[in-house]
Amino acid sequence: MATRRQFLAGAAGSGVIFCGCGLHRAAAATGAPRRAVAVGGKPVRTVDVHAHCVFAETLPLVGNDRSIIGPSVRGAEETFLDVGKRFAAMDAQRVDMEVLSVNPFWYRRDRDLAAQIVRINNETMAALCAAHPERFAGFASLTLQDPQLAVQELETAIRQQGLKGAAIGDSVGDREFSHPDFHPVWAKAEELGAVLFIHPQGVPELSRRLAGNGWLPNAIGNPLATTIALSQLIFNGTLDRFPGLRIIAAHGGGYLPSYADRSDHACLVSPAGCDPTIRLKQPPSAYLRQIWFDSLIFTPEAIRHLQAQVGASQIVLGSDYPYPWSLRPVDHILACASLNDAQKRAVLGETAARLLRLKA
Template sequence: MQLIGIEEHMLTPEVRDAWDGAGLAAVDPCVAIHSGEIERRLLDMAQARVSLMDEAGVDVQVLSLTTPALHHMGPESVEMARRTNDAVAAAIARHPDRFQGLATLPISMPDEAALELERCVRTLGFKGTMLCGRVGTRSLDHPDFRPVFESAEGLNAPILLHPRTPDAAVRTAYYSGFTPEIDAAFSMYGLGWHYDAGIQFVRLVLAGVLDRLPKLQLILGHWGEVVLFYAERLKAMDRVSGLDQPIETYLRRNLYVTASGMFVPDYLQRAAAIVGTDRLLFSTDFPYQYRPGGDARRFLDECGLDGAAKAGFAHRNWLQLTSGCGI
């Protein structure tokens, strides 16, 4: 059974150098974790990556620029995004049966970002895009970003909402008081990343973005970035939200959920109960959650899904979601 991982990350030397040149490590501690073996695996989009995919049992990776992507970059990000996407397209051309792409966008320049998304989908054949939460002080529901979401809906291009490090003030208020190493981990992969991504989705719902763009499809990793585990509490906001639909409708109509390497059958069952098995997607969160020994394939075999539901999770839901991309 074909296994497609839809949240699998990469990095280019140019973007890494741009992060360093902007002093990004001083404001976003996640920059520091992109080093050593993690960095080497991110930078490789050739045979070494394919070999690790074979070892894990993954047939196809959908490549996306790792967090914080270009969210801290200004006008210079327009051409940097083009070069990054062209590099991914070149990797896909070398391994057309093993790689697909999600567009890197110069999101601080929304009009240009919308055009780059169209280029990536229509010209390069990419399958959507990935956004990493806030842009400066603006959350993704800010009206400035409307062109990007309108472009995505018009292109039938899904948007993966990826975690990023919370704002410094949030980290100080909620994730500090321990050692620097614990503070950083707590604010990132320990918990902070996932609340941040889930909140971005909820904000898009509450702001009415999915009322204005009802065909827009969003993806949350890590089994819904905490949101699904509090779906009952979210639904309680129906009495004050003023939305066109109950919040439960947006969870089942506009949201796909992926594993991100959290291979826990109980989490899969919870996600399936809320969004449906036809909205489950597979991913390993390469290279952060990479584990050797056929780990990805083993989880598919033991996940508790059977027949059409298992095939959907493994590959068919993704193929169906992206079948109209660019049309």
């Protein structure tokens, strides 16, 4: 295994760079000093597991197609990471650490091109996190259209590059993540203790019905895509096959936690709609308690409901930064009356620190 010094030297030698690595003091120069978060008189390191970036080094590989960042979306340009500006934004949000991920824009691209994008993403992410270990941790990218390659990428990411897991979409092409093709990837993730962060990519099959006002492809489509992905993993027995799999679901897990009890009744009402050869070890709703969910559901009442469904121990902080869904992600956790002080500290950072094996 390469040392951090050897890895950084190798990354520099390959021409991999990132923006603003030396700007440790820029945050203090561009914004107010960071205010530490304390709950019940005890400080807590706040860890945002849902924060995005894009590395400019991949742009030439896609013909400088900036649609990979969402050109009409507020905050999209800030995914090209300027470390000083990001530190200042984190300080304003009272976020001590971000766990960075790149939304997978390469699943529909040629396998070899996707592999080049993933290599650059992972090398650059690892170098960035090694340079700023007190502020950044990272999820790897995977070439999931080739699961065997993804296994190798995940092993390298965890064992050599110091990344904490992988950010994945909600499906790849016409294959759900419960498809046997992906079993080697989930087996490797389980073996390594790697966290899989499921971030949805929408439901393009519903584009006609989601057209019109309200940005419904995201407002409805993204939570729906997560709901489908999690349901497929549950109902097809993937979570039984890999009980040690560590999954974080974005956006509070979509709609599944709000309507999970319906899942328990489906096969009782319509046995013809279910596979008799798949016998789950638990009721479908019980699997929610082995998944973690980010807190990007906006209000204390939404947190109370999610807590009632999955338990406070399964909730972690998430903002979706730099997209401005929640620019004060800490506030609704601090205001949540259903969480006691210990639970608030856990949601704000302690659970993520244990899950991701972050150093103190």
